[in-house]
Amino acid sequence: MARYMLLQKYEGGAGCDIPMYEWEPQDIGAHIQFQVDLNAELVASGEFVDAQGLAGPDLAKIVTANGVAAPVVTDGPYLEAKEFLAGYRIIDVDSLDRALAIAASASAAPGAKGVPIEQPIEVREIMAAPPSDA
Amino acid sequence: MLGALTRRWGDFAACEDAVQEALFAAVTAWADGVPDDPQAWLTRVAQRRLVDYYRSDLARRRREEQVTRAEPPPSPEVGHSDDTLVLLLLCCHPSLTPASAVALTLRAVGGLTTTEIARAFLVPEKTMAQRISRAKQRLREQDDLFALPPDEALPERLRIVLHVLYLIFNEGYTSTSGDGLHRVELSAEAIRLTRMLAALRPGNAEVSGLLALMLLTDARRPARTGPSGELVPLAEQDRTLWDGDLVAEGAALAAEAMAGHPLGEYALQAAIAAVHDRAPSSAATDWRQVLALYEALERLSGNPVVSLNKAVAVAMVNGPAAALELLAALDSGPLAQSHRLDAVRAHLHEMAGDLSAAAEAYVRAAERTTNLTERDYLTLRAAQARRKFAANFIR
Numbered sequence: 001m002a003r004y005m006l007l008q009k010y011e012g013g014a015g016c017d018i019p020m021y022e023w024e025p026q027d028i029g030a031h032i033q034f035q036v037d038l039n040a041e042l043v044a045s046g047e048f049v050d051a052q053g054l055a056g057p058d059l060a061k062i063v064t065a066n067g068v069a070a071p072v073v074t075d076g077p078y079l080e081a082k083e084f085l086a087g088y089r090i091i092d093v094d095s096l097d098r099a100l101a102i103a104a105s106a107s108a109a110p111g112a113k114g115v116p117i118e119q120p121i122e123v124r125e126i127m128a129a130p131p132s133d134a
Numbered sequence: 135m136l137g138a139l140t141r142r143w144g145d146f147a148a149c150e151d152a153v154q155e156a157l158f159a160a161v162t163a164w165a166d167g168v169p170d171d172p173q174a175w176l177t178r179v180a181q182r183r184l185v186d187y188y189r190s191d192l193a194r195r196r197r198e199e200q201v202t203r204a205e206p207p208p209s210p211e212v213g214h215s216d217d218t219l220v221l222l223l224l225c226c227h228p229s230l231t232p233a234s235a236v237a238l239t240l241r242a243v244g245g246l247t248t249t250e251i252a253r254a255f256l257v258p259e260k261t262m263a264q265r266i267s268r269a270k271q272r273l274r275e276q277d278d279l280f281a282l283p284p285d286e287a288l289p290e291r292l293r294i295v296l297h298v299l300y301l302i303f304n305e306g307y308t309s310t311s312g313d314g315l316h317r318v319e320l321s322a323e324a325i326r327l328t329r330m331l332a333a334l335r336p337g338n339a340e341v342s343g344l345l346a347l348m349l350l351t352d353a354r355r356p357a358r359t360g361p362s363g364e365l366v367p368l369a370e371q372d373r374t375l376w377d378g379d380l381v382a383e384g385a386a387l388a389a390e391a392m393a394g395h396p397l398g399e400y401a402l403q404a405a406i407a408a409v410h411d412r413a414p415s416s417a418a419t420d421w422r423q424v425l426a427l428y429e430a431l432e433r434l435s436g437n438p439v440v441s442l443n444k445a446v447a448v449a450m451v452n453g454p455a456a457a458l459e460l461l462a463a464l465d466s467g468p469l470a471q472s473h474r475l476d477a478v479r480a481h482l483h484e485m486a487g488d489l490s491a492a493a494e495a496y497v498r499a500a501e502r503t504t505n506l507t508e509r510d511y512l513t514l515r516a517a518q519a520r521r522k523f524a525a526n527f528i529r
Contacts, residue, residue, distance in 0.1 A: 019497075020517070021493070021496070021497045021500065021513050021516035021517050021520070022517070022520065023517055024517065024521065025514055025518045025521060028510075028513060028514050028517055029514070032362060032364065032510050033362050036362050036363065053506045053509070055503075055504045056500075056501040056502060056503075056509075058501050058502060059502060059504070
């Protein structure tokens with residue numbers, strides 16, 4: 001088993017790039033239900049580790065410091081707000097293929113008018129101890 | 135028993151170990167039969183363990199001096215209740231941060247395991263163990279540790295205790311349904327501890343007020359979330375799902391608390407909750423009474439969130455325009471930019487029929503909230519307001 005992080009940014013996908021508050025209310029409900037159901041499936045299959053949504057980019061701060069001078073803290077709003085992470089899932093799966101399949105499900109979440117969003121999902125393996133037969 | 139020992143010896147961690155050893159010893163020794171006074175037996179054994187511990191300590195000479203001086207005279211057995219109260223006051227020492235006090239209270243008074251507490255607060259067990267360990271270390275550094283605070287300091291310490299209990303309750307109440315189960319138990323634990331405190335300090339209006347507030351709030355829990363864990367606001371909740379027994383008990387306690395002198399904040403908050411919980415519907419709620427109670431609360435409390443909640447009551451009594459004016463005053467205060475301010479503003483705009491302003495305010499609130507369930511709810515309201523606006527436009 002290996003753990004993967006599935007990352008989602010704020011950018012929309014080819015299927016939908018209008019913000020959620022501009023969708024029809026029932027489409028919002030369907031999207032939320034989809035996410036709840038996907039998490040429940042992963043719990044049932046024993047693959048779920050974590051799933052979190054992050055607070056909006058307007059609330060994000062960026063900190064840089066050299067350990068000597070006062071840290072520099074940048075506030076939003078940001079020009080590149082779409083680049084910010086919106087949320088992530090952490091899964092523990094048998095293979096990369098399985099991680100990709102889960103990411104594909106997540107990417108096809110229904111958006112405005114129920115059309116799959118096709119949101120780009122970044123799949124990153126979480127570093128772990130080497131396998132015992134290495 | 136832990137409280138009594140800590141009071142005498144001051145070293146919380148050593149006392150905890152001694153109690154554990156005594157309990158362990160009891161398992162074998164009592165196999166032949168439980169002594170007449172098990173409490174006294176345990177206390178004696180724990181005392182002996184502590185004496186042994188200090189004797190073997192490097193600073194032996196100083197400890198031995200302390201042992202002979204502190205050797206307790208034969209005294210009537212201190213009741214369980216006094217010990218627990220001392221322990222509770224101890225865990226809420228002002229030198230501790232709220233998070234530390236919460237963790238320590240749940241561990242030492244609530245008896246939850248470190249694992250249970252870690253899970254409830256969504257941190258690894260090692261992290262929570264450290265938090266508790268550092269809290270104890272903090273306490274060890276205090277001089278006045280094992281004494282009850284002097285009479286004049288008692289009300290302030292009790293205030294901290296109530297705040298800590300309220301924090302625990304709130305932590306459990308505002309959880310989303312995802313990892314909800316462990317967090318819901320936090321609310322139950324808070325209620326249990328507050329009931330215990332109310333039994334130890336009967337007739338204390340603010341303790342009654344806090345317990346009332348918890349019961350009246352918890353009564354609404356079954357109606358608070360929808361089938362997918364979505365937020366259902368008070369006005370839309372199915373009130374038949376509310377727990378009638380908790381409402382009745384909470385309302386009675388609220389009335390008791392309101393009779394206290396001086397009038398306290400928890401009493402007022404409980405009274406407001408009681409008015410809501412006894413109303414058959416949002417429309418049938420006695421909003422004038424709610425408003426009057428908020429006005430009294432506002433005078434007592436410096437918290438701007440009270441003013442925000444009051445504005446909602448103002449809207450129900452005097453209409454949304456008057457309430458929106460009140461919000462303008464909050465724009466320059468600590469709530470400026472707060473998602474809560476925008477959320478209430480949006481609701482008021484909706485009441486006033488200004489749907490496009492409502493949608494904008496809902497969006498602003500959604501972008502600034504840090505609670506996922508709330509964000510979903512606010513996004514949905516924005517979309518609904520937009521749709522209604524569009525529908526009206528076409529008409």
